[in-house]
Amino acid sequence: KAGVTQTPRYLIKTRGQQVTLSCSPISGHRSVSWYQQTPGQGLQFLFEYFSETQRNKGNFPGRFSGRQFSNSRSEMNVSTLELGDSALYLCASSPDREQFFGPGTRLTVL
């Protein structure tokens, strides 16, 4: 089976812009979670989607949003980017308790 794929792998934006990141889960996995990884903060949970519904949400401002499509592919959007949004954004798909991660999208905000 193909693994979790994320596009793009690298992205450079400026403050105030918005960005959309994409994640394609492993075939058959209906749960997709998003995490933000920054140095010293580990993986911070953003949200989880299952069958196009958001089931769980972390403590991030409303500028961070997501959605899931009927084919389980998911997108994450960040509006009005801030310098502190620079991070590695990881997507994970899951059939049960274990999560399978994609390689991440490295976002740099200048």
Add this chain to the structure above:
Amino acid sequence: DQQVKQNSPSLSVQEGRISILNCDYTNSMFDYFLWYKKYPAEGPTFLISISSIKDKNEDGRFTVFLNKSAKHLSLHIVPSQPGDSAVYFCAARSMNSGGYQKVTFGIGTKLQVIP
């Protein structure tokens, strides 16, 4: 409020010796614990897990120990190999009021195995 804590940011071990990575948690509602390994430029990969009803789980060179009373778990790697050099994340699962799981990660411990 860090519910999963990995207090050692880094650890160096000689090849062939034991590596012990530690993790503490504060939320007594966690019912399942996992360890992930992450190499640079890759996403984390699942390594080993343990249910809260057990105190030990072993998989080859990897063993996870859980001490519920102390809210502490540890990952033992024996013998350590240079290929084990990576960042190790401790993670814990809880269920929200809707019955859906949420996984909380620690900040990671960077393990270096010296040949």
